[in-house]
Amino acid sequence: MKSEVHAECLSGEHILLEPLSLEHIPALSLAVSDGELWQLWYTSAPHPDEMKEYIETALAAEERGEALSFAVRDKLSGEIIGSTRICNWDQANRRLEIGYTWYAKRAQRTSANTEAKLLMLEYAFETLDVMAVEFRTHWHNQASREAITRLGAKQDGVLRNHKLLSDGTVRDTVIYSIIDSEWAAVKQNLKFRMQKYQM
Secondary structure, eight states, rough: OOOOOOOEEEEOSSEEEOOGGGGHHHHHHHHHHHGGGGOTTTOOOOOOHHHHHHHHHHHHHHHHTSEEEEEEEEEETOOOOEEEEEEEGGGGGGGEEEEEEEOOOGGGTSSSHHHHHHHHHHHHHHHHHSSEHHHHHHHHHHHHHHHHHHHHEEEEEEEEEEEEEESSOOOEEEEEEEEEEGHHHHHHHHHHHHHTTTT
């Protein structure tokens, strides 16, 4: 039986995670154009012309109880800088994945992703009461793999020939996870990393 949980605002010091809506189409189309993120073959960022469909798909998954989707807003500038999502939410087994994450080029290598992950993991473990949070990425997306490892996630394995991509290539997917018994240490590490951005 699916839960009637819907995305809610998650507020940090630097960013705000807002429930994704069709009203975000113009701002997200601008954000994804900063760096032409859809051209990075190992990411899932949509082309601006596909933003409406991208958001509608996310909202449909939310209605099925499988996802909670967010637009990421920079609190200082007020600009939307990216998007992220709780997805593949298996409520019966108290597991979910954090994915569909992308940021405008100007927001990459800032505190935004670290704080977003802190907010979402905190929500997942402390409000949604999950036992495990997964992260999945392309075998060749080395930057993403390193970022996931820095969060404190551990590699579970590799799904070889996992997905056919739109350009005809085949993706090997690397799976990582954080489990509930590890959350306290991961949270402490993320808070420590956030402090370094303030120095």
